[in-house]
Amino acid sequence: MLPIQGRQAWGVRAVAIPVLAVLAAHVVLYQRFPGQAGYQFPWPATGLIAAITLACWETNLAAYRYLDRRLPFQRRPVRRLGWQALLGSAATAVTFGVIFLLFTYWRSGSWPAAADFGLGLLIAFTLSALINAGYVGLYLLGALAAQRRATATELAARRAERQARPAPAPAAPAMAAARPAPAGLLIECGSQVQQLAFDDIAYFYSAGGLVRLVRADGGSLTTSYDSLAALTDRLPAGQFFQINRQYLVNLRAVRTVQDDVNRKLRLTLTPGPLAGQPTETVLISRYRSAEFRRWLQGAA
Incomplete structure (x- = not known):
């Protein structure tokens, strides 16, 4: 989802496009x-650049909307940035070429010289890079804000769960048989509840306020649930x-553990969260890596 939309987005265009065109x-x-x-x-030059900037802006936004549906920023930010730059550059080149060629031919009756076309293309790519950088910054700010909200929600949920948790019942007499530990988990899915064995669960992942469960068989x-704290x-x-x-994650889903830069850990999980994706690669921050190693050694 685009970080700014509606009247706010048009207000940014109304200010940024004339300034960029004049400069x-x-x-x-x-x-x-x-x-x-x-x-x-x-x-004339200011009007032409303003028209090209507006057209490039809109085509770049169309590319961003397409990527928001196919490759959300929160899921794969590095890959998303690469595709965003690639599609934005292609959209900019096509948009500029059509507008500049038609405008020059309409005004002078001939096609532009190669040097003029190259200079205009350089301007268009520069403006596209500025637009892309602005939206990348907004995506990053949105991701940080979402993490803060998720943390606050998770802490509030844990606090409420601790407060609502009943006091421990008195110990049963020694003669009473101990209740066996549950071998599975009841998962709420909309209006339905499913019983899954722990070994059938590969991992849970949270994105966009939703928690998805990936089964060991790839489904x-x-x-x-709206947070991992509830699980x-x-x-x-x-x-x-x-x-x-x-x-x-389930220990059974961890296939490889590798050291990464800045004392982080890189994990390979299987299966991947998407159909046809056999694995998923995730990072553990240096603040959690030591605790994860202790858990891994204790579970081994």
Whole structure:
């Protein structure tokens, strides 16, 4: 989902596009400034650059919306940034080429020179890079805000669960038989409840306020939970570990553990969360890596 939409997004365009057009027209094309001899405001160049900027902006946003549906920023930020830059560059090149060629031919009756076309393309890519950088910054700010909200929600849920937890019952007489530990988990999925064995659960991952369960056989389902905190206390601690804010994994799903930069750990989980994706790679921060190693050694 785009970080700014509606009236706010159009307000940003109304301010940013004229400013960028005026700067590019003076610095790159006209190369004269107010106060210099013979200066006249470059209306044609400014109008052309403003039209190209608006068109490039809209085509870049169309690419971002497509990626929001296919590759959300929260799931794979690095891959998302690469595809965002690639699609944005392609959209910018096509948009600029069509507008610049048609405008030049309409105004002069001939196609632009190669040098003029190359200079215009450089301006278009520069403006596209600025637009892309602005939206990347907004996506990152949104991700940080979402993490803070998730942390606050998780802490509140744990606090409420502790407060609502009944006092421990008195110990049963020695003659009474101990109740066997549960071998599975009841999962709420909408209006239904499913019973799954712990060994059939590969991991849970949280994204966009939803918690999905990935089964060991590769299937997945969306649960009714909105955070991993609601599941942590219902799972055996020796078999499940929350490696970060998004993943709560079963020991059986961990295939490889590798050291990463800055004392982080890189885990390979199986199966992947998407159909046809055999594995999933996730990172454990340096603050959780030591605890994860202790848990891994204790569970081994």
